Amino acid sequence: MRAFLDGTTWGxxxxxxxGTVAAADDAGRLEEILSTMRSRQEEARTFIAEWDEGAGAxxxxxxxxxxxxxxxxxxxxxxxxxxxGEVAFGQAGPMKSSYDGRxxxxxxxxxxxxxxxxxxxxxxxxxxxxxxxxxxxWLLHLRPFHEPFPDLGNGPLQVVEQNVLIDGQPxxxxxxxxxxxxxxxxxxxxxxxxxxxxxxxxxxxxxxxSGRTVRYRPDERLGWLPESWESGFSNGxxxxxxxxxxxxxxxxxxxxxxxxxFPVGTVVFDRDRGLRHLVLADxxxxxxxxxxxxxxxxxxxLAESSAGDLAPQLEASGDEWTxxxxxxxxxxxxxxxxxxVFWVLRRGE
Numbered sequence: 001m002r003a004f005l006d007g008t009t010w011g012x013x014x015x016x017x018x019g020t021v022a023a024a025d026d027a028g029r030l031e032e033i034l035s036t037m038r039s040r041q042e043e044a045r046t047f048i049a050e051w052d053e054g055a056g057a058x059x060x061x062x063x064x065x066x067x068x069x070x071x072x073x074x075x076x077x078x079x080x081x082x083x084x085g086e087v088a089f090g091q092a093g094p095m096k097s098s099y100d101g102r103x104x105x106x107x108x109x110x111x112x113x114x115x116x117x118x119x120x121x122x123x124x125x126x127x128x129x130x131x132x133x134x135x136x137x138w139l140l141h142l143r144p145f146h147e148p149f150p151d152l153g154n155g156p157l158q159v160v161e162q163n164v165l166i167d168g169q170p171x172x173x174x175x176x177x178x179x180x181x182x183x184x185x186x187x188x189x190x191x192x193x194x195x196x197x198x199x200x201x202x203x204x205x206x207x208x209x210s211g212r213t214v215r216y217r218p219d220e221r222l223g224w225l226p227e228s229w230e231s232g233f234s235n236g237x238x239x240x241x242x243x244x245x246x247x248x249x250x251x252x253x254x255x256x257x258x259x260x261x262f263p264v265g266t267v268v269f270d271r272d273r274g275l276r277h278l279v280l281a282d283x284x285x286x287x288x289x290x291x292x293x294x295x296x297x298x299x300x301x302l303a304e305s306s307a308g309d310l311a312p313q314l315e316a317s318g319d320e321w322t323x324x325x326x327x328x329x330x331x332x333x334x335x336x337x338x339x340x341v342f343w344v345l346r347r348g349e
Contacts, residue, residue, distance in 0.1 A: 043252050044222065047069075048251055070258075094108075095107065097128070102123060117265055120269050159279045160174065187203065212232070278302045287307040
């Protein structure tokens, strides 16, 4: 019996030790990978990538959009998107959004004769497009520690499984649970040899919200570079395929690149102030009053009018307080008073 207990104790000790060693090895391998990713982020001070993206096209994207991302220093970003061909009914035209370190800008070109160009500006410490599916591949590869997203250095990264083979490459399966303890979780399959994220999943409990698979090609300075990727979403009908066209590492990108001006004719909404204005020539603007916005203005009449001119005007009617109306009202009141006095006197008699 004693021999049995001694053997059992020794077995448990081995399991605990091996488990601790395995956990330590996993943590060490993950730390090495993250260190390589950090070096890659530091190497890519600025970066420009241009790619084609389309829905469900084979061998990359066809008939979709051409997207261009410019990464600057200190979180500055510029995202430009344009249709690959003619814009069909219901499609978005050329679009542009940027963050210059302080202010967000967003522009959408007009599509069709009855449309007009639109812009939005607002101050925020967070670029609204950070979580956009279009740029997550590049953020995870070149800005993995960017705050607040992806910020892989913040919060617990747990190695769930090791030596998972994807396209013949050994990978670590890493999870990052929600910081608030909710059911949301991010999963990353990280190629051990290349320190690249080859697959991602975002889940809410058992429900898959989105997923992405990335293929890489060798690069002389960055080691590896995303060459093509495919994204899928929970509804199953919006699969996107993309293929890299060109890129530039550490080009000279002036700060003015991220603070673009809106074209003449753009109706710009200042989200912080809740007001709109029309961009005119020579740097001038034409304010659009809340009354004009609420009533639905004639866009083509904006440039030829002043602020407030297109607001609905009250039409003259018989119900207005004109001098004749006031005289008539006073006369009626006098008649009522006289009638009351006469009635009181008659009762007194």
